Amino acid sequence: MDIAECLTVIESLCAGESPPQDGRAEPVPAGAGHRTVELATSHGTALGDAGERQRAAEDLQAYREAIAERLHERWGRQAPWGQLTVRLRAGRGEEIPEPWAGLSLLTDELDVWQATGTGRWVALGVADRDDADEIRLLATVTETPPP
Incomplete structure (x- = not known):
């Protein structure tokens, strides 16, 4: 998927529509008020050569x-949002709402925006924390503000 197609998918999610179907799985289950889609994935890096994975x-x-740059132009430049604090808070028993709890286990950092006029939040991150899984570029749209 090229950048324009990725932006189209994100726009459809922000509008509350299902994105165009291209056979991609949803690596984080959809739930009430949120949906995560896989925009791109590595191939053959799960448990593979460390150099190739890197x-x-x-x-x-x-x-x-590159996608974040386009979204910064739309919704304003935001600093990346580190996930370590969210993981630590969850580890201490704090209830972290979905999709944020799930994303914190998959990603180390997210770009996060509030999509103007939609009441929704958009998160973009690379899921690369599990060496036994492929690396995935994820986009999440949710009605739940970040914790």
Whole structure:
């Protein structure tokens, strides 16, 4: 999927529509008020060569940054949102709402915006924390504000 297609998917989610179907799985289950889609994925990096995995992660991070630039132009520049604090809070027993709890287990950092005029939040991140899984570029749209 190219950047324009990724933006179209994010716009459909913000409008409350289902994105165009392209056979991609939803790696984080949808729930009340949120949906996560896979915009891009590595191929063959699960439990593979560490060097290849690192290159694939860098490529998807660059792709994330390119999409984020377009979204910064739309909704304002935001600093990346680190997930370590969310994981620590959850580990201490604090209830973290979905999709934020699930995303914190998959990603180290998210770009997060409030989509103007929709009442929804958009998060963009690279899921690369599990070496046994492929690396994925995820987009989440939710009605739940970040914790």
